[in-house]
Amino acid sequence: MSEAKNRTVFRRILVPVSGTEADDETMRMACWIAKRDKSKLYAMYVITIKRSLPLEAEIESETRRAEELLDRMERIAEAEDYTVETDLLQAREVAPTIIDEAVERKVDLIIMGVKYQRRFGQFSLGNIVPYILKNATCQVMLYSQYTG
Amino acid sequence: MDNGWQQKPGNRIYRPRRIRKYRLRRVLGVAAVFSAGYGNVGSSIYYALGIVAVTASGATPVALGIAGILFVFTALTYAEGTAMYPEAGGSASFALHGFNRAIGFVAGWALMLSYIATISISAFTIPPYFGFFWEPLKSSPVISTAVAIGIILFLMLMNLIGVRETSVINIGAAILDIATQVTLIVIGFILLFNPPVLIGRIVDNWPSPDKLVLGIALASIAYTGIETASQMAEETRIPERRVPRALILMIFAVLAIFAGISLVSFMAMTPQELGSEWARDPVAGIAANIPVKILSDILKPLIGILAGTILLIATNAGLIGISRLAFSLGQRKLAPKMFSKIHRRFQTPYIAILLFSAIGIIILVPGFFTPSVFENVGALYAFGSLLAFMFSHASIISLRIRKPEQPRPFRLPLNINIGKVSLPITAILGFVFTTVIWIIINVTQPFSRLVGFVWMILGILIYYIFSRRVSPPS
Secondary structure, three states: OHHHHHOOOOOEEEEEOOOOOHHHHHHHHHHHHHHHHOOEEEEEEEEEOOOOOOOOOOOHHHHHHHHHHHHHHHHHHHHOOOOOEEEEEEEOOHHHHHHHHHHHOOOOEEEEEEEOEEEOOEEEOOOHHHHHHHHOOOEEEEEEEOOO | OOOOOOOOOOOOEEOOOOOOOOOOEOOEOHHHHHHHHHHHHHHHHHHHHHHHHHHHHHHHHHHHHHHHHHHHHHHHHHHHHHHHOOOOOHHHHHHHHHOOHHHHHHHHHHHHHHHHHHHHHHHHHHHHHOOOOOOHHHHOHHHHHHHHHHHHHHHHHHHHHOOOOOOHHHHHHHHHHHHHHHHHHHHHHHHHOOHHHHHHHHHHOOOOHHHHHHHHHHHHHHHOOHHHHHHHHHHEOOHHHHHHHHHHHHHHHHHHHHHHHHHHHHHHOOHHHHHOOOOOOHHHHHHHOOOOHHHHHHHHHHHHHHHHHHHHHHHHHHHHHHHHHHHHHHHOOOOOHHHHOOOOOOOOOHHHHHHHHHHHHHHHHHHHOOOOHHHHHHHHHHHHHHHHHHHHHHHHHHHHHHOOOOOOOOOOOOEEEEOOEEEEHHHHHHHHHHHHHHHHHHHHOHHHHHHHHHHHHHHHHHHHHHHHHOOOOO
16 A cells, blocks of 8 residues: 555656657557656657748648647557646757657656667667656656557 | 656657647747757857857957947847747747738748858868868868868758757757867967957957957857757747746857957967968967967867857758748748748658758858958858848837837836837847948948848849739638
């Protein structure tokens, strides 16, 4: 009983999505955790804008893709009988934006899906995940999708 | 939870249409805006000193000082304008608000010319600075021009692909820039300080009045680049307070450092040497003339690498600036849509990058045949920048008349009241001086007059044809 009392409660959970196959399952997991703690659930997608463009530049193909992805996240949450607030952002870099968003929304937990990827023949987490792990001011949970 | 997280400079966030009310997260502070501005203005001294010396000879420090007063007026004008309208676009944005769409376009088009000239002149000045490592980079016009063109092609390719570049580079460049310049000034004053020699070189080589006036006009290019700080406004937190502060800080830093560099250069070499052998790499000339051999041997390659790197970043900043500006004009329906066309794969404004890089290269082609291209491109730079500054001053004056009630978080001091209208004296003086200098450039510099007017007429034609086809956005 005391063990259950001492467990961490996550009031706000952030799920940054990136369009990989791990996103769907990550969102489901986030819904389960959110249900348990009655947390507020956020999903976000960051469109990276190159420096040769103004930050407000609207890249239709990217925006459409991001909208579709966030719509899918909303449907997954709905299927899990939960609600998610989705947000689309444009920034120069993804990782600092996720951290900034987490700080601003006072998030307790970031849940991220990770795709198995190799770089120069070695397993790699890429640039974003290590940055989040290093700089996050809250708990971070990774979901690694095994693709065989 | 520890909320000590500090957002990285330059990483402002923009929320597109998904949520009904989107907010802008502005993150830059005074230091970041100052760094971006100084990175651009500060790089000018690496070529402007030589260009001014070619014409103003012994009066080079004086010409730079007088042009510095104009710089103060211009920076103050930008401070009021940017505080009123903290958006990217600089003079084009002020003209759009102060006058109308047509003048907004013309100001933007002039600014584009200034950016193209930045690309050309910065790239053209890089090879001589590396001349320490391979002499033909400095001595051979063919090799030097070919390398400059190669640099533009390389940066064009990088920007086409859209290689990731963090804003830290800009801040690092500004720190490197200031550190290099201050070190050189301190070393120069310690080892070379000799007032009789300095005064003698100024007095004995005093130019004729017409050359002095032209020297002052050309010296104005040393101070161009204020636009960059203004362009950062939309990414700045509390821009109405922080951008003016950054601009005022820049005024002090630029005036102090440029005065120091120009005086040290005169103590290190004669105006003749500065205007000939070291015209394209004047700061390298200072390092080469340091009397302590071991120090000179260390500084020569170091200055070459540092100046080359800073100029490379300035060239890239010009390319980024023009592609953003062209995209914005295209998006606002002020210019053909092709400017805002984005590459499907690389997601960069590829037509704008290709087109303006090509123009930057074409401007340098005469460099294969004639050494005067350096001065010509400098004058062309002055043509575009001064025109943009003229529009800025005029727009600020116009806004005081047309929109006197508009909140002005930073209001220019020293005003004259005419009826209910309060007009800023510095903007009026800035407008008058800029116009006079611009006319002098046009009268005395046939290359910049020809290319500049062809460019502006082409722009006006494009706008005229385009505005008949497209209805302005509501």
